[in-house]
Amino acid sequence: MLYSIIVSAGLENIAREELSERFGNTEHLKILERKPQRLIFQYTGNPRELLSLRTAEHLFLVLKQMPKMTRSRSSLASLSGSLKRFNFKEMSECCRQVGINIRKRMPFRVTSRLSGKRNFRRIDLQRVIEQALLARGWYLTAGRAALEVWTEIHGDDGYISVKLSRNDMAQRPYKQAHIPASLKPTVAYSMVRLSRPHPTDVFLDAMCGAGTILLERALMGRYDYLIGGDVSVDALDATVMNFGRKHQPRQFFQWDARKLPLQRDTVDKVVCNLPFGETIGNLPQLTNLYRHCLKEYARVLKPRGKMVLLTSQRTTLNDELERLHFLDVRQRLTVDVRGKKAWIYVVRFA
Numbered sequence: 001m002l003y004s005i006i007v008s009a010g011l012e013n014i015a016r017e018e019l020s021e022r023f024g025n026t027e028h029l030k031i032l033e034r035k036p037q038r039l040i041f042q043y044t045g046n047p048r049e050l051l052s053l054r055t056a057e058h059l060f061l062v063l064k065q066m067p068k069m070t071r072s073r074s075s076l077a078s079l080s081g082s083l084k085r086f087n088f089k090e091m092s093e094c095c096r097q098v099g100i101n102i103r104k105r106m107p108f109r110v111t112s113r114l115s116g117k118r119n120f121r122r123i124d125l126q127r128v129i130e131q132a133l134l135a136r137g138w139y140l141t142a143g144r145a146a147l148e149v150w151t152e153i154h155g156d157d158g159y160i161s162v163k164l165s166r167n168d169m170a171q172r173p174y175k176q177a178h179i180p181a182s183l184k185p186t187v188a189y190s191m192v193r194l195s196r197p198h199p200t201d202v203f204l205d206a207m208c209g210a211g212t213i214l215l216e217r218a219l220m221g222r223y224d225y226l227i228g229g230d231v232s233v234d235a236l237d238a239t240v241m242n243f244g245r246k247h248q249p250r251q252f253f254q255w256d257a258r259k260l261p262l263q264r265d266t267v268d269k270v271v272c273n274l275p276f277g278e279t280i281g282n283l284p285q286l287t288n289l290y291r292h293c294l295k296e297y298a299r300v301l302k303p304r305g306k307m308v309l310l311t312s313q314r315t316t317l318n319d320e321l322e323r324l325h326f327l328d329v330r331q332r333l334t335v336d337v338r339g340k341k342a343w344i345y346v347v348r349f350a
């Protein structure tokens with residue numbers, strides 16, 4: 001069966017790594033294509049297993065992938081025509097495995113997406129697919145649809161897919177308490193992955209907010225110790241609530257990350273979502289924060305330690321990293337965070 005996952009922009013390679021690592025050596029998986037925000041792959045196992053992917057926002061079963069879509073309206077006809085004699089048997093089985101029951105008169109809804117110049121509109125695309133499925137006896141509903149059909153045309157590629165994941169695939173049950181600038185768990189997970197977790201890790205997030213990064217690390221496998229801190233009591237309360245009694249040993253502190261009460265050379269990994277500047281109003285204050293907390297991170301980090309930092313303030317972070325010439329940026333990824341361009345830096349001692 002052909003599947004696709006949708007990921008946040010910039011996380012495609014990390015998602016590919018996760019897929020290969022978790023399913024690649026079972027001979028069930030073959031990754032076919034990596035597109036912007038999308039991976040397409042064949043998988044012969046139970047699709048329910050794919051719902052546990054931690055980088056994915058949505059999981060789809062691809063019914064039809066059509067290359068060579070043109071601008072003209074005839075490409076609409078070929079896309080909808082492909083549904084005329086389509087055999088839905090395999091789709092039904094696949095849906096059943098993830099808990100979607102297929103009925104003869106299936107209530108459905110179509111979501112359409114279109115990019116690039118075309119001689120038709122997004123709504124035209126949606127309507128032809130709706131008509132094709134109505135002609136197969138399905139039942140169009142404006143309410144809660146049992147089946148969400150997605151039809152998309154991006155560049156030369158057309159897709160008709162069925163959504164297998166629920167809207168909460170990228171959410172995590174641990175996240176009960178939130179703070180305003182809280183990070184998406186999929187991005188937090190990706191940052192933790194970039195730190196190359198190891199069972200002996202002493203792991204620090206010195207501006208932990210609601211604890212998303214620390215929790216993603218805790219869930220990723222063994223560690224030696226987790227340390228979190230934040231200047232805000234509300235943020236720390238959220239972290240404590242989200243952790244509950246699980247994931248020991250760990251310790252949380254209310255502190256100023258510019259002056260950490262930790263010994264030098266004691267931490268293996270620092271993973272931190274730096275404030276973007278929305279809460280810290282002016283640039284001199286933000287520069288001061290970045291300068292002093294970077295110095296502290298470098299001080300507490302062991303010589304072979306690693307930092308993974310997220311910011312939207314690329315210039316400020318570049319300037320401050322340059323001042324600390326003993327640090328070396330090994331990797332820099334452009335990612336999308338709440339619709340804003342941001343960067344993940346992987347930093348080591350030079």
Ligand SMILES: C[S@@+](CC[C@H](N)C(=O)[O-])C[C@H]1O[C@@H](n2cnc3c(N)ncnc32)[C@H](O)[C@@H]1O
Pocket residue numbers: 179181182183184206207208209210211212213229230231232235255256257258273274275276289
């Ligand atoms: C972008 S948020 C982190 C969000 C977090 N990754 C999450 O998912 O909830 C930045 C955090 O830095 C904290 N912060 C700002 N200045 C700080 C400082 N000087 N020391 C410690 N924490 C600070 C804020 O209180 C906020 O919780």
